[in-house]
Amino acid sequence: MPDEVLAWLNGGRNYTAGVELLRKYGASKFLIDLLSSGPDAFNTPKLLKEMQKIEIQEPGAGRQDEKEVVPSAAISTSKKPYTPDHNLEKKLRIQKIIKDLLKEITHLRGRLVVLPEGDELYECAKLVLTRDLKKRDLWDQLHYFENNGVWFDELPENQVKDFDPADKQQLEQKIKNLMASRSKVSKLLKKPWPVGVKAHHEKRKAEFDRQIEHFKSLR
Numbered sequence: 507m508p509d510e511v512l513a514w515l516n517g518g519r520n521y522t523a524g525v526e527l528l529r530k531y532g533a534s535k536f537l538i539d540l541l542s543s544g545p546d547a548f549n550t551p552k553l554l555k556e557m558q559k560i561e562i563q564e565p566g567a568g569r570q571d572e573k574e575v576v577p578s579a580a581i582s583t584s585k586k587p588y589t590p591d592h593n594l595e596k597k598l599r600i601q602k603i604i605k606d607l608l609k610e611i612t613h614l615r616g617r618l619v620v621l622p623e624g625d626e627l628y629e630c631a632k633l634v635l636t637r638d639l640k641k642r643d644l645w646d647q648l649h650y651f652e653n654n655g656v657w658f659d660e661l662p663e664n665q666v667k668d669f670d671p672a673d674k675q676q677l678e679q680k681i682k683n684l685m686a687s688r689s690k691v692s693k694l695l696k697k698p699w700p701v702g703v704k705a706h707h708e709k710r711k712a713e714f715d716r717q718i719e720h721f722k723s724l725r
Contacts, residue, residue, distance in 0.1 A: 628702030
């Protein structure tokens with residue numbers, strides 16, 4: 507462990523100095539933004555936990571925040587067989603990620619109440635939305651596993667394939683998926699979001715419109 511980190515842990519544990527050390531040793535931008543909101547009942551113990559995790563490494567070497575959710579595609583690349591140990595390990599890992607996401611969402615929603623209208627409020631609201639979507643996706647994975655005994659993303663027929671627009675079946679499925687995503691965004695636009703958040707969803711809908719028209723032209 508670097509001497510300066512060890513000195514921080516054994517010393518007065520100044521909050522601001524701790525955040526700067528995390529930045530120096532490659533903590534993720536999201537983690538730094540979160541901790542930069544200041545010390546509180548969530549941030550202070552989180553800072554200590556992250557500092558204790560720093561191993562010997564060059565400053566700025568890059569370290570992934572443990573809260574980053576593992577995408578379904580990344581999980582699906584596992585070559586492990588369907589064994590009880592594998593299933594239990596994966597279930598516990600996903601449950602931990604969900605627990606961490608719930609803590610983050612609660613903390614971020616608290617910030618939404620006090621932040622003034624502007625870019626910082628917009629970015630905070632966007633983080634709440636993305637974290638909530640990831641949480642829902644993981645809940646769906648757990649629900650499927652508990653009801654079927656297998657992971658949906660690990661079934662052979664659900665493995666991610668390279669998209670081939672010449673394959674008519676893949677093309678139609680692509681269009682269908684885009685239309686479903688656009689429909690979800692359209693429903694979000696009916697809610698009374700702050701100006702910045704509404705503009706974000708309008709931009710997403712416009713992008714879905716563009717992609718749908720493009721893939722329809724390939725029919």
